[in-house]
Amino acid sequence: MIQAALQKNPRNVSALVHRAHLYGEMGDRERELRDYDAALGASEPASPQRRHVHWSRGWSRYDQGDIEGALSDWAEAERLHGGRPAWVTYTRALAYWTVGDHATALHWYALAASGYPEWGTDEGMEQRIRYWSKPQQARMRALYAHWKAG
Numbered sequence: 001m002i003q004a005a006l007q008k009n010p011r012n013v014s015a016l017v018h019r020a021h022l023y024g025e026m027g028d029r030e031r032e033l034r035d036y037d038a039a040l041g042a043s044e045p046a047s048p049q050r051r052h053v054h055w056s057r058g059w060s061r062y063d064q065g066d067i068e069g070a071l072s073d074w075a076e077a078e079r080l081h082g083g084r085p086a087w088v089t090y091t092r093a094l095a096y097w098t099v100g101d102h103a104t105a106l107h108w109y110a111l112a113a114s115g116y117p118e119w120g121t122d123e124g125m126e127q128r129i130r131y132w133s134k135p136q137q138a139r140m141r142a143l144y145a146h147w148k149a150g
Contacts, residue, residue, distance in 0.1 A: 011042035013049040017056050024060050032060060051080035058091070063133065067095050086116060090128070094136065097143040109147045119144075 002022070005015040020035035036057040043050040058073030074091050078084075089112035097105035109119070118124030125144050129137050 013039045013043045017053055051077045067099050071095050098139055105143055106147055109143055
């Protein structure tokens, strides 16, 4: 289905992002990054599509251990959003926790929980991370436990 969409339109941003994600899950980083670059090239500046590419590539970079790159992509996605997207606080919390900056991570997590009450409960937090990868879940659970004990 993705291949058919790309055969019909090689600049289909959504299909390129989806395929990039699949390549990432398979461990093919070269093709993954190639498709993210192609999606950026095919998207209009300041468009919701460009914002989505940065958000998605940020998660890919996070999973690769490039936390600085992830934060950069997420900052660009936030800028393109023009507001304060719900994901800003918890993604920053997760990124800072991952690099060991626990004070900054706890600050961002507190902002997530104050703005979005589900982040402040065991059930709500588990619901929010249910589709995350196992390493992402483990890090967020550790962060949540420290915040809750706080």
